[in-house]
Amino acid sequence: MLTATLLGSAQDGGVPQAGCRCGHCAAALADRVFERLPVSLALRAPGGLQLFEATHALPRQLALAGAQTPATVWLTHAHLGHIDGLGQFGTEVMNTSEVPLHCSPAVADILRTTPAWHALLDRGNLLLQEFRSGEPVECDGFTVTPLTVPHRSEAGDTHALLVSAGRRLLFLPDHDAWGATLTAVGAASPRDWFRQLGADIVLLDGTFWSSGELPRQAEVPHPPVRETLELLGTRREDDPRVVFIHLNHTNPLCNPESVESTTLVRSGWEAGREGMSFGL
Ligand SMILES: [Zn+2]
Numbered sequence: 001m002l003t004a005t006l007l008g009s010a011q012d013g014g015v016p017q018a019g020c021r022c023g024h025c026a027a028a029l030a031d032r033v034f035e036r037l038p039v040s041l042a043l044r045a046p047g048g049l050q051l052f053e054a055t056h057a058l059p060r061q062l063a064l065a066g067a068q069t070p071a072t073v074w075l076t077h078a079h080l081g082h083i084d085g086l087g088q089f090g091t092e093v094m095n096t097s098e099v100p101l102h103c104s105p106a107v108a109d110i111l112r113t114t115p116a117w118h119a120l121l122d123r124g125n126l127l128l129q130e131f132r133s134g135e136p137v138e139c140d141g142f143t144v145t146p147l148t149v150p151h152r153s154e155a156g157d158t159h160a161l162l163v164s165a166g167r168r169l170l171f172l173p174d175h176d177a178w179g180a181t182l183t184a185v186g187a188a189s190p191r192d193w194f195r196q197l198g199a200d201i202v203l204l205d206g207t208f209w210s211s212g213e214l215p216r217q218a219e220v221p222h223p224p225v226r227e228t229l230e231l232l233g234t235r236r237e238d239d240p241r242v243v244f245i246h247l248n249h250t251n252p253l254c255n256p257e258s259v260e261s262t263t264l265v266r267s268g269w270e271a272g273r274e275g276m277s278f279g280l
């Protein structure tokens with residue numbers, strides 16, 4: 001059995017977020033117990049640590065994963081919080097040699113054409129391996145199937161990653177709206193999609209609880225958790241575990257004592273926490 005470990009449960013900026021003194025950020029500044037790291041996942045595989053997303057909290061996240069250097073990196077997309085740890089692979093820090101970096105051709109293009117990232121490729125710290133949507137990448141003891149999902153496309157495209165070993169885990173930190181995603185994947189509802197995929201565990205975009213958390217929230221669309229809960233209802237016996245991740249610092253789910261956290265748990269669903277492990 002392979003073990004996947006959640007290394008970060010927050011949106012790209014983490015909690016606390018730079019420049020913010022909201023209740024969640026102030027609590028996290030005062031006590032690290034309330035801190036949340038940007039979203040990231042580790043899979044311990046026979047060939048070494050598989051790291052999903054490379055965030056600015058990489059040093060602490062690798063310690064949490066119990067490994068020194070990742071054997072392989074996988075990226076869902078090129079928004080900053082998901083890739084700003086890539087520099088740690090360079091000469092200034094780990095100075096790795098040809099660590100495979102799996103991403104879409106569009107994300108690979110961004111890495112090739114951004115000087116800071118290009119240097120890592122040029123020096124051979126990272127080795128691009130381009131994947132195609134719907135085509136499983138066979139690895140040692142597991143496969144990863146990338147699935148295109150609609151998400152703000154100014155930084156290339158975005159993929160959910162379905163990790164299959166004995167069991168299946170869907171990693172979907174970012175998407176814009178259920179309507180667009182369900183159309184793209186040809187499913188009638190989130191539950192229908194999870195069943196089609198045979199997912200046992202779903203790590204799902206839970207950026208915002210509701211649609212009114214940010215003044216300009218329409219510019220950064222994510223399906224609010226409240227809407228996802230309306231679609232899912234109460235957890236049924238044959239449902240996968242659904243764990244909400246990528247929590248924005250404004251999301252009341254950041255506080256496990258909030259009314260919203262209680263509502264979530266009573267419905268049978270979960271909020272992610274650093275160190276949560278899943279057997280695959
Ligand atoms: Zn993100």
Ligand SMILES: [Zn+2]
Nearest residue numbers: 020022025249
């Ligand atoms: Zn804040």
Ligand SMILES: [Zn+2]
Nearest residue numbers: 077079151174
């Ligand atoms: Zn994003």
